[in-house]
Amino acid sequence: MSALSDFLDDVVADIDAVFLFAPSASLYQSFDDEQDVDVVVIAAENTVDAGTFVELPLEFNELSERVRFGVEGALDEAYVEEDADVICIADVFDDAPDAVVRINVAEFSKSGVYDLFVNSRAEPSVIRDVLEVAIELGKKGQKGKPVGALFVVGDAGKVMNKSRPLSYNPFEKSHVHVGDPIVNVMLKEFSRLDGAFVISDAGKIVSAYRYLEPSAEGVDIPKGLGARHMAAGAVTRDTNAVAIVLSESDGLVRAFKGGEIILEVDPEEY
Amino acid sequence: MQFDWPALIRRLFSQEAAFAASVAILVLGVLLAYLVWRYTHYFLRDAGVREAVEGTPFERTAQRFGTSTVGLVATLAAVSVYVGAIILALNVSQLLKDVSFWSQFVTFLPNLFVAVFAVIVGLIAGDKARLSVSERLRSVKLPQVELLPDFVKYSIIFLASLIALGQLGVATAALLILLAAYAFGLVFLCGLAFRHLLSAGAAGLYLVLTQPYSIGDEVRIDDQQGIVQEVDIFVTHIEGEGQEYIVPNSRVFSAGVVRIRS
Numbered sequence: 156m157s158a159l160s161d162f163l164d165d166v167v168a169d170i171d172a173v174f175l176f177a178p179s180a181s182l183y184q185s186f187d188d189e190q191d192v193d194v195v196v197i198a199a200e201n202t203v204d205a206g207t208f209v210e211l212p213l214e215f216n217e218l219s220e221r222v223r224f225g226v227e228g229a230l231d232e233a234y235v236e237e238d239a240d241v242i243c244i245a246d247v248f249d250d251a252p253d254a255v256v257r258i259n260v261a262e263f264s265k266s267g268v269y270d271l272f273v274n275s276r277a278e279p280s281v282i283r284d285v286l287e288v289a290i291e292l293g294k295k296g297q298k299g300k301p302v303g304a305l306f307v308v309g310d311a312g313k314v315m316n317k318s319r320p321l322s323y324n325p326f327e328k329s330h331v332h333v334g335d336p337i338v339n340v341m342l343k344e345f346s347r348l349d350g351a352f353v354i355s356d357a358g359k360i361v362s363a364y365r366y367l368e369p370s371a372e373g374v375d376i377p378k379g380l381g382a383r384h385m386a387a388g389a390v391t392r393d394t395n396a397v398a399i400v401l402s403e404s405d406g407l408v409r410a411f412k413g414g415e416i417i418l419e420v421d422p423e424e425y
Numbered sequence: 426m427q428f429d430w431p432a433l434i435r436r437l438f439s440q441e442a443a444f445a446a447s448v449a450i451l452v453l454g455v456l457l458a459y460l461v462w463r464y465t466h467y468f469l470r471d472a473g474v475r476e477a478v479e480g481t482p483f484e485r486t487a488q489r490f491g492t493s494t495v496g497l498v499a500t501l502a503a504v505s506v507y508v509g510a511i512i513l514a515l516n517v518s519q520l521l522k523d524v525s526f527w528s529q530f531v532t533f534l535p536n537l538f539v540a541v542f543a544v545i546v547g548l549i550a551g552d553k554a555r556l557s558v559s560e561r562l563r564s565v566k567l568p569q570v571e572l573l574p575d576f577v578k579y580s581i582i583f584l585a586s587l588i589a590l591g592q593l594g595v596a597t598a599a600l601l602i603l604l605a606a607y608a609f610g611l612v613f614l615c616g617l618a619f620r621h622l623l624s625a626g627a628a629g630l631y632l633v634l635t636q637p638y639s640i641g642d643e644v645r646i647d648d649q650q651g652i653v654q655e656v657d658i659f660v661t662h663i664e665g666e667g668q669e670y671i672v673p674n675s676r677v678f679s680a681g682v683v684r685i686r687s
Contacts (some may be wrong), residue, residue, distance in 0.1 A: 310654070311640045311641065311654060311655070312640055312641050312642075312651075312652035312653055312654040312664055313652060313664070314641075315640060315641025315652075316641055316643075316652060327639075328636050330633060355640055355654065355655050356654065356655055356662075357655055357657065359640070359655070361639075361640045361641070
């Protein structure tokens with residue numbers, strides 16, 4: 156099988172860095188001892204105490220999504236150069252690493268998905284929790300029926316000033332935060348209400364039932380998406396918030412920042 | 426042991442009967458010790474002690490000797506009961522001339538048991554506290570902070586050994602003074618260090634409960650004016666033009682808040 160090993164040698168030749176996706180401690184150790192390549196660990200949790208680490212906020216099923224997130228994270232943290240050649244070692248089918256992928260960082264156009272989580276006003280864990288609620292809501296719907304929902308996360312003061320209540324705010328004088336299991340149930344129950352949820356930087360649910368009134372000028376979202384997406388795009392353009400939308404018609408979860416769609420997730424795949 | 430049981434038994438029975446009674450006491454002692462052993466086992470297991478002590482160094486040491494914390498405590502209780510029974514039996518049968526020493530020992534036995542028990546509980550609680558503190562501090566990447574868990578652990582062990590020594594009747598006055606100085610220092614330093622945090626927290630409690638202003642309101646605290654972005658127990662985040670003020674809640678109370686309605 157010399158042809159195969161030659162081919163593999165070609166694949167891994169002249170690389171600048173190795174991305175390890177959720178490696179075991181021994182695998183990380185063996186790579187960390189190598190002197191001539193940088194090692195970046197990309198995982199949900201830094202279990203191996205790696206110095207160069209990119210946190211995965213979601214369990215991306217698609218390898219390409221994971222790689223994209225890892226690349227953007229590593230670029231943002233300046234772990235790799237703009238035109239580095241990188242080998243990704245990841246697990247596609249099983250928990251053990253079974254895939255080796257070679258990429259060139261320069262080929263990736265920046266989608267801002269890492270930026271969405273890390274460089275937003277709201278804390279990354281809050282954005283992740285809201286995304287998880289939206290995904291779960293998209294998967295199960297509200298009592299079996301598909302629902303739509305709009306969560307505006309971060310910069311809550313400004314968002315509140317650019318919106319008005321449609322009715323009494325069920326979260327008034329309450330101190331509930333997203334990520335709490337019971338609160339997630341509450342959010343799902345209240346998702347049948349019209350209007351948007353407003354969530355603060357630290358994850359406090361400020362209000363439900365909000366009618367957003369940002370100026371929608373210059374917001375460009377794909378044709379066919381409805382008023383909810385337009386409102387999400389507009390409010391993120393007008394404020395420093397992030398918006399997470401569950402579409403009622405196609406069931407996809409989309410994340411907006413700066414008026415643009417950054418992330419599109421199909422709840423059925425999680 | 427206020428009541429002199431052995432004397433009563435000796436008065437009631439003859440020499441042979443007293444001997445038979447002491448044998449009976451021995452047998453009863455074995456039975457009682459076994460029951461104590463079993464019920465301690467059951468009780469500790471139902472109380473979830475086994476899960477609680479799992480992974481602590483004390484439990485690991487105990488397991489290396491082929492036992493466990495639960496087993497150790499149960500055996501200790503059983504042995505105490507059994508030794509008490511043996512001494513009672515010896516007393517009744519008058520096999521030993523010098524009775525007073527042994528009767529004193531019997532009164533001392535519960536103290537000894539409590540002392541050993543206190544040491545075991547202290548060791549385990551110390552390890553547990555160390556573990557939970559270091560777990561809490563794991564995200565803090567600061568070398569000096571590693572000292573804190575050990576500090577907590579040895580404080581607890583110190584307290585436990587103080588209790589144990591007190592039980593045994595050892596003079597602990599000097600150690601108690603040390604403890605008092607230590608506690609005073611801790612309270613004093615903490616009070617000094619946390620007084621701003623405490624006053625901010627107390628004010629924050631009021632703010633969180635009554636919400637005189639909420640997220641989205643425009644307010645002015647002292648000279649800082651802007652839109653409230655976040656209210657938590659210690660601070661209020663106010664965003665002004667291009668700058669975010671993080672105001673301690675105690676200031677909200679000392680200076681008052683102006684809510685701006687326009």
